[in-house]
Amino acid sequence: MPERIIVPFGPQHPVLPEPIHIDLVLEDEKVVEAIPSIGYIHRGLEQLVQKREYPEFVYVAERICGICSFIHSLCYCQGIEKIMEIEVPDRARYLRTIWSEYSRLHSHLLWLGLFADSMGFENLFMRSWRLREKVLDVLEDTTGGRVIQGTCKVGGVRRDIGQEKLDEIHRGLESFEEECRDLGHVFLNDTTVKNRLRGLGVLSKAEAYDLGAVGPTARASGVEMDHRETGYAAYGDLGFKPVIETAGDCYARCAVRLREVHASIDLVRRAIEEMPEGPIDVKVRGTPEGEYFSRAEQPRGEVVYYLRGDGTKNLSRARIRTPTLTNIPSLVKMLPGVQLADVPVVVLSIDPCISCTER
Amino acid sequence: MGIFQMTKTVLRNLSGGPATRRYPAVAARKGPITRGHVVFNPATCRSCGICSRRCPSGAINLDKEANFWEIDRMRCIACGECVEGCQFDSLTMEQEYFPPVVDRVVERYHITYVKPEKPAKKPKEEGAGENA
Numbered sequence: 060m061p062e063r064i065i066v067p068f069g070p071q072h073p074v075l076p077e078p079i080h081i082d083l084v085l086e087d088e089k090v091v092e093a094i095p096s097i098g099y100i101h102r103g104l105e106q107l108v109q110k111r112e113y114p115e116f117v118y119v120a121e122r123i124c125g126i127c128s129f130i131h132s133l134c135y136c137q138g139i140e141k142i143m144e145i146e147v148p149d150r151a152r153y154l155r156t157i158w159s160e161y162s163r164l165h166s167h168l169l170w171l172g173l174f175a176d177s178m179g180f181e182n183l184f185m186r187s188w189r190l191r192e193k194v195l196d197v198l199e200d201t202t203g204g205r206v207i208q209g210t211c212k213v214g215g216v217r218r219d220i221g222q223e224k225l226d227e228i229h230r231g232l233e234s235f236e237e238e239c240r241d242l243g244h245v246f247l248n249d250t251t252v253k254n255r256l257r258g259l260g261v262l263s264k265a266e267a268y269d270l271g272a273v274g275p276t277a278r279a280s281g282v283e284m285d286h287r288e289t290g291y292a293a294y295g296d297l298g299f300k301p302v303i304e305t306a307g308d309c310y311a312r313c314a315v316r317l318r319e320v321h322a323s324i325d326l327v328r329r330a331i332e333e334m335p336e337g338p339i340d341v342k343v344r345g346t347p348e349g350e351y352f353s354r355a356e357q358p359r360g361e362v363v364y365y366l367r368g369d370g371t372k373n374l375s376r377a378r379i380r381t382p383t384l385t386n387i388p389s390l391v392k393m394l395p396g397v398q399l400a401d402v403p404v405v406v407l408s409i410d411p412c413i414s415c416t417e418r
Numbered sequence: 419m420g421i422f423q424m425t426k427t428v429l430r431n432l433s434g435g436p437a438t439r440r441y442p443a444v445a446a447r448k449g450p451i452t453r454g455h456v457v458f459n460p461a462t463c464r465s466c467g468i469c470s471r472r473c474p475s476g477a478i479n480l481d482k483e484a485n486f487w488e489i490d491r492m493r494c495i496a497c498g499e500c501v502e503g504c505q506f507d508s509l510t511m512e513q514e515y516f517p518p519v520v521d522r523v524v525e526r527y528h529i530t531y532v533k534p535e536k537p538a539k540k541p542k543e544e545g546a547g548e549n550a
């Protein structure tokens with residue numbers, strides 16, 4: 060039996076600029092066990108609910124993650140709205156959907172770039188990010204912020220998008236979709252990429268389900284689970300079918316995200332076409348009293364907010380469970396059996412976001 | 419197909435020029451509603467304090483006695499709450515991002531707003547003390 064050695068991977072490592080540490084137990088070049096540890100960037104944001112008033116906490120929630128920022132604030136606002144029994148106007152629901160989907164586009168394109176980078180395909184990385192810039196421009200022109208949108212508030216949204224701008228976005232989607240198709244073509248059909256990704260880091264459907272995988276990680280293994288199906292915001296009106304792949308390897312996870320890019324474009328298009336007229340917010344009075352589990356689908360999977368209010372201006376408890384935390388057990392399952400050189404690719408394939416995980 | 423794909427990219431890269439810009443030598447892109455930084459107009463501020471109460475990060479400090487309005491640029495998250503809250507148009511959101519700095523920047527303004535003289539109902543008027 061070959062000798063076993065332990066290679067520490069992280070907290071500073073070449074794949075992602077976020078601190079996760081994994082002890083890799085190797086036999087020659089092959090990983091036989093992976094032991095993760097987190098806890099490098101805990102910021103205590105949940106505790107801040109006791110210091111910030113509940114409408115102000117939206118800004119804190121948004122800053123938990125720099126990528127899923129809008130959906131964090133959306134999930135928080137939906138929770139408070141449920142507790143306080145606020146009915147959000149239709150136009151606000153549609154606008155929230157558009158911004159959510161744009162967040163997803165920018166997250167997925169960012170991920171595709173990083174993923175290409177982890178394989179050493181620099182050119183593809185740059186192409187993905189150049190494309191992502193178009194998404195960020197739309198976000199900036201409609202919300203005022205590139206990655207921190209700051210447009211969601213309890214009771215609706217803070218900004219409207221004018222009809223002219225909506226039409227412009229709608230027109231722009233066509234060429235954008237075309238470019239995404241070109242980009243996806245390289246990811247899915249390039250021989251080098253295929254050889255690198257096929258059969259790597261396989262997670263079976265049963266494992267994904269048992270280990271509580273969420274988001275594209277679960278969907279790539281054939282688990283049909285997407286929180287958008289439950290119809291929060293305007294997803295209920297627009298109709299939505301989750302994107303599923305069955306192979307469960309890195310290639311399938313890549314394919315799921317690429318197809319989700321197109322699903323998002325389609326959702327934005329339909330949201331713009333069916334955009335109702337009307338107010339964008341309602342006046343919020345009183346303070347939240349009660350508790351609620353709020354859930355939303357982030358680009359990385361399902362996020363859960365547990366919120367409890369005691370009738371004062373500050374909530375008494377917030378508990379946030381982010382998708383990466385539940386995907387780490389799946390990651391630990393994927394790693395044994397892969398070569399050391401493939402570890403960065405496999406780690407990245409779950410789209411880890413450590414600052415979300417530790418809050 | 420692969421070669422055709424690559425040719426397209428190469429040609430576009432050759433004709434298109436770089437997709438990045440040399441910030442800060444070249445200014446960052448900004449849109450019509452980009453939240454860059456907050457600008458204060460000391461001539462119209464009535465020291466009502468709404469901005470400092472609404473600010474989620476505690477960046478604004480208002481001293482009503484000494485007539486000073488302060489903003490801590492490093493705390494400000496450019497959310498725009500103060501601008502929305504101000505009833506007297508003293509605050510505006512400019513589109514340019516605040517330039518990169520290496521030190522903490524706290525801007526302090528002396529509020530110069532003078533209460534207009536009331537149309538004299540009574541001969542005794544107290545307007546002094548407003549302008550420090």
Ligand code: SF4
Binds near residue numbers: 475476496499500501
């Ligand atoms: S923009 Fe937001 S963070 Fe900045 S001073 Fe105004 S309220 Fe405070």
Ligand code: SF4
Binds near residue numbers: 463464480506
């Ligand atoms: S800036 Fe506006 S909101 Fe702030 S104290 Fe002056 S008048 Fe009031």
